[in-house]
Amino acid sequence: MTPFRVVLVNPPPFQVLEPEYDRPPFGRVGLAYLAGYLRRYEGFRIEIVDAKLERLSFDETVRRALAANPDLVGLGAFTCEMKPAAYVAKLIKARRPGVTTVIGGVHVTAIPEHTLREFPQFDIGVHGEGEVTFHELCDALRSGAAASSLTATPGLVLRTDAGIVVAPSRERIADQDTIPFxxxxxxxxxxxxxxxxxxxxxxxxxxxxxxxxxxxxxxxxxxxxxxxxxxxxxxxxxxxxxxxxxxxxxxxxxxxxxxxxxxxxxxxxxxxxxxxxxxxxxxxxxxxxxxxxxxxxxxxxxxxxxxxxxxxxxxxxxxxxxxxxxxxxxxxxxxxxxxxxxxxxxxxxxxxxxxxxxxxxxxxxxxxxxxxxxxxxxxxxxxxxxxxxxxxxxxxxxxxxxxxxxxxxxxxxxxxxxxxxxxxxxxxxxxxxxxxxxxxxxxxxxxxxxxxxxxxxxxxxxxxxxxxxxxxxxxxxASVGPDRQEIIAATKEWQDWQRADLTRLKKLRPGHTNVVFVDIQRKRPDTAAAGAGQTT
The missing domain is CATH 3.80.30.20 (tm_1862 like domain)
Structure with missing residues (x-):
């Protein structure tokens, strides 16, 4: 079977305003994790084009991506990077309409439906932790499935005949050692x-x-x-x-x-x-x-x-x-x-x-x-x-x-x-x-x-x-916010750590118990009620 060709892109900035982030000395770790996870499976050919690390222009970025003859181009973006990412996707679509474009990252996780509605350049969105979702998406497309048929796949945002569909969130990977480098x-x-x-x-x-x-x-x-x-x-x-x-x-x-x-x-x-x-x-x-x-x-x-x-x-x-x-x-x-x-x-x-x-x-x-x-x-x-x-x-x-x-x-x-x-x-x-x-x-x-x-x-x-x-x-x-039960569970875990620290301090300095416990769980304003029950 012909390999399914995937290109992951970190888009360039429109202008260099903050060199530490617009021209960083490091590669985009999220894309490197996606590539590392996907290549453990057979049937994929993967490339990364990090325009910020490589100091590429928009045209150079698109030419590099299309040179790999991709079936799918995945882009990652923080909120302030959404427009550059959409511009790259637009250029790719103009030159190669059949390429599937996918957007992931914190922004689409927060407002998944709005993101696809605002940016028609993206065919699919991935919300939440991306490794497992992205592999399942690529595997399904490689097998010939239509993207619109994947509405049951957790973590996806899809365009269907009925409109944009946001699939349920995916459970996060508990055992971090199972994720490839x-x-x-x-x-x-x-x-x-x-x-x-x-x-x-x-x-x-x-x-x-x-x-x-x-x-x-x-x-x-x-x-x-x-x-x-x-x-x-x-x-x-x-x-x-x-x-x-x-x-x-x-x-x-x-x-x-x-x-x-x-x-x-x-x-x-x-x-x-x-x-x-x-x-x-x-x-x-x-x-x-x-x-x-x-x-x-x-x-x-x-x-x-x-x-x-x-x-x-x-x-x-x-x-x-x-x-x-x-x-x-x-x-x-x-x-x-x-x-x-x-x-x-x-x-x-x-x-x-x-x-x-x-x-x-x-x-x-x-x-x-x-x-x-x-x-x-x-x-x-x-x-x-x-x-x-x-x-x-x-x-x-x-x-x-x-x-x-x-x-x-x-x-x-x-x-x-x-x-x-x-x-x-x-x-x-x-x-x-x-x-x-x-x-x-x-x-x-x-x-x-x-x-x-x-x-x-x-x-x-x-x-x-x-x-x-x-x-x-x-x-x-109405954007996606933290789940109340998750906050309560996290608070308990955090306080357990504090108690462990107190035990450690007692061993170091007998009699020392003046440790202030700060409750990180707080009352949420009524305006946040619409977000209760949603997860990140």
Whole structure:
């Protein structure tokens, strides 16, 4: 039988605004995972075209994809990448109408029906975790099945004579060790490689969709180390980026992984970065991270206002944040911190608290973003409903960028005021701490983003709220969000981890029981009731 030819595409950007993401030193891990999973089965010929990694234009991307004479082209996209992905699909359809185009990723997972309705360039969508669904789709098409007949296949969004059909969600893969390693050999060698040691995050932040679920699904230490050894031996990268939502969410497991990395001498060959939560770091684990080769740890701070932290479901306090920052400095681990301006009903006073906390924390690299109402998040639903001090000004997905986007208006402050606060936050963190040279280096590193932001401030868009709601707001209001039972189960698991940490602390310091338990389960606003019972 002739092999079924599949080409997976990471589309190029329309313009390079954020080089770290528009021209990254790493390949798209989601596509590499799909290719690695699909090639374990016979009957498929697979190629990956990563336009961002390879610095390809749209025309070069399409020519490369069509040179493989594909039966199917699969594209992955975050929300702000949807229009470039649709443009690639449009060009492919224009030159080769018979090719099946498939879209996957977090955006189509949040609003599956709307995505196919908005973008006729896509024949099929894959929502949720993609490996098993994508294989079943390709296998069915290879066997001659019509796409419209696959409505019973979990995880698909299909066009049928009766309209667009969204199949039920697929169960996530529980045993992560059963997933083959990403097919990095199908991509050009990069300076950096992404390694996922687990999928999922137990927190329920208002602004995050978290398509990997509210339960962390870890790989075994042995499986992670096998992949690390393979990457180091075969590709000799300069850096590893651990792509976990929360790298150290299970601190005992993290200690085991770091011990294994140190024993294997990983730190002699490569540096690495990871992101985690202030709850899951202390001096001991940060010191071990440093010993294992960490060059930077990212911490999601979000806000410096205690009440806002509680309302957003972050599961932290300003005191925890400052304690984590102090521990990082003691361990000599540089930190990159992420702040968001524009939380629900946020005021100028609370935003100033965020900036003041950032000055006290004095991170090596502060990142200040403005709230984005991503589909599938509670903030997205609130914004679409015109509640919590939000007004959705755009469903142009190009506007859905945390640094330089502009999808939201705010009741308590104009968009222009918040953008000025964003600039002031950077100035204050560096200047108030006497870090003038660091400030110059930071501005040079992010000069493209800074130019776009400065242009927006000088040539200001109208601060007036748009009349009515933009097209598509209803779909965002009803977009897929977390399942209530999943949140409860994740909360229990998270609290079990906390109890294990408490036991560990007691062994280290007898009599020490002053550990604050933060309940990450919160009351959901009535406006979110429509999302209850839906899953990511």
């Amino acid at each position: 990403p097919a990095w050999d199908m991509l050009p060698r990069g300076d950096q490689y992404i390694v996922m040691t687990q999928r999922g995050c137990p927190f329920n932040c208002l602004f995050c969709m978290n398509p990997n679920g509210r339960t962390a699904r870890p790989r075994s230490i042995e499986n992670v180390m096998e992949e690390l050894r393979l990457i180091l031996d075969r590709y000799q990268p300069k850096d590893i980026r651990f792509g976990d939502e929360l790298f150290s969410v299970n601190m005992d497991r993290t200690h085991e992984l770091l011990d294994a990395m140190i024993a294997a001498g990983v730190q002699k060959h490569v540096t690495w970065t990871a992101q985690t939560h202030v709850r899951f770091v202390d001096r001991a684990i940060l010191s071990k991270m440093k010993e294992a080769g960490a060059r930077r740890i990212g911490l999601g701070i979000e806000t410096g206002d205690a009440e806002v932290l509680k309302a957003t479901g972050k599961g932290s306090t300003p005191e925890m944040i400052l304690k984590a920052g102090a521990a990082a400095k003691e361990a000599n681990v540089p930190i990159e911190t992420y702040f968001v301006l524009g939380h629900p009903n946020e005021t100028l006073k609370s935003m100033k608290k965020t900036i003041d906390l950032a000055v006290r924390l004095n991170p090596d690299t502060p990142i200040f973003g403005i709230m984005v109402p991503f589909p599938g998040t509670e903030v997205g639903r609130l914004a679409a409903a015109g509640e919590a001090g939000y007004r959705l000004r755009s469903t142009n997905w190009d506007d859905y960028d945390k640094q330089i986007g502009g999808a939201l208006e705010f009741a308590n402050l104009s968009r222009h005021q918040i953008e000025r606060l964003q600039v002031w936050a950077y100035v204050k963190v560096f200047v108030w701490n006497g870090r003038y040279l660091d400030f110059v280096k930071f501005c040079w590193r992010y000069r493209r983003e800074g130019f776009v932001l400065a242009k927006k401030i000088v040539v200001r868009r109208s601060d007036k709220l748009a009349h009515g709601r933009p097209a598509g707001a209803e779909d965002i209001a």
